[in-house]
Amino acid sequence: MTLETSPLSVPATKARVLTLPPRARFWTAAAVAGVALWTSAAPTTAYPLYASTWHLTAAVTTAIFAVYPIVLVVFLLIFGQVSDFIGRRNAMLIGVGALFAGVLLFAIAPSVGWVFAGRALMGAGVGFALAPATAAAVEFSRKGQESRASSTVTAATAAGLSLATIVGGGLIQYAPLPLHLDFWVLLVVVAVVLGLVYFLPRNTASASEGKWRPRPIRIPAGIRLLYAAAAAAVTAAYAFGSVFLALGADVAKDLIGSNNVLITGLVLAIMSVMIGVTAVLGRRFAPGRLVIAGAAVTLVDLVLLVLSAQTHSLPLFMITAVFSGAGYGLLFSGGLGLIATHAPARHRGGTISAVYLVAYVFQGAIAFSLGAIATAAGLGTALLIGAVAIGVLAVAALVLASIVKRATLEEK
Numbered sequence: 001m002t003l004e005t006s007p008l009s010v011p012a013t014k015a016r017v018l019t020l021p022p023r024a025r026f027w028t029a030a031a032v033a034g035v036a037l038w039t040s041a042a043p044t045t046a047y048p049l050y051a052s053t054w055h056l057t058a059a060v061t062t063a064i065f066a067v068y069p070i071v072l073v074v075f076l077l078i079f080g081q082v083s084d085f086i087g088r089r090n091a092m093l094i095g096v097g098a099l100f101a102g103v104l105l106f107a108i109a110p111s112v113g114w115v116f117a118g119r120a121l122m123g124a125g126v127g128f129a130l131a132p133a134t135a136a137a138v139e140f141s142r143k144g145q146e147s148r149a150s151s152t153v154t155a156a157t158a159a160g161l162s163l164a165t166i167v168g169g170g171l172i173q174y175a176p177l178p179l180h181l182d183f184w185v186l187l188v189v190v191a192v193v194l195g196l197v198y199f200l201p202r203n204t205a206s207a208s209e210g211k212w213r214p215r216p217i218r219i220p221a222g223i224r225l226l227y228a229a230a231a232a233a234v235t236a237a238y239a240f241g242s243v244f245l246a247l248g249a250d251v252a253k254d255l256i257g258s259n260n261v262l263i264t265g266l267v268l269a270i271m272s273v274m275i276g277v278t279a280v281l282g283r284r285f286a287p288g289r290l291v292i293a294g295a296a297v298t299l300v301d302l303v304l305l306v307l308s309a310q311t312h313s314l315p316l317f318m319i320t321a322v323f324s325g326a327g328y329g330l331l332f333s334g335g336l337g338l339i340a341t342h343a344p345a346r347h348r349g350g351t352i353s354a355v356y357l358v359a360y361v362f363q364g365a366i367a368f369s370l371g372a373i374a375t376a377a378g379l380g381t382a383l384l385i386g387a388v389a390i391g392v393l394a395v396a397a398l399v400l401a402s403i404v405k406r407a408t409l410e411e412k
Contacts, residue, residue: 030155092132
């Protein structure tokens, strides 16, 4: 811990407060991103159990998933720029606090209504915390390494997704209180991260002037093409992730032919592990190249996903999960890299929020739509329609990233 003078203290006393050392600040910002995604994915392996215990349809279970991005989008629309005014630390404190409340509701939930309320609080928490955490990771990076922050954030979110399916699957399968214990464990983790955020520097507001008030998110004119490419890339990644998070447990369960939740969680975690591995390996490459490669991998993987469901092949599904993680990691890391390091500091929080806003709008729409289609026409039809929608997004990301790359080369 280091000491800093509180800017709110009167000159006569100059009270000092403990703050984390520089490297710990960076990793705390990454931890916030990681725990946000762990929280968002925590119910994934529990969906089949909720359905059997409370007699829920596929439409209801995917609605539980979809309420999270819907609420998140509302909060991004209203509070997307708030960290540019009140500071990264304060915004993350509010966000992680809401995550804590949401996880607590899941931990004690006696019925599906509590789960819906918990998902809403999770959406609010991520809406407050994720963009400030991404911006803070850039700002707490070592000088000259800011461009690598997006890869670290991607790896952190992948770790969160992996822990959600592995820890959740293991506790649901082998521990008592299968509907609750997983969330009590997560609650402890969220509490630790909340404590670390408290010890971040107080003066983490950007150069934005004036007081915060609800206002539309504004994209600076000079980076709008970069924003479009970044939004398309992150949206394609999130859309593909929504297929695995909303329907993946049912797909894996059908293909595995087993009710062992841990095995299902391990299969789903293949994608998350590959996201992290790809993000780390891609740190040395330019963000535009990562997006182009990620879009190409995703287009191939969509074909594999449909084939694995139609042929009922578990090995092919596992190969699909590997390629899914690689495509997601490349798209997400490249998309964040394009925007996070080029957005002006005083607009960085709002601009990153705008990228997440588009991604979550599409993710929520796709998750809810696929659940309804799966209920009405079957899982195979839902996957086929989802693959077409994600393919369009991947092509858009590929084209926009290529234009950005060409424009950058011409400037040089």
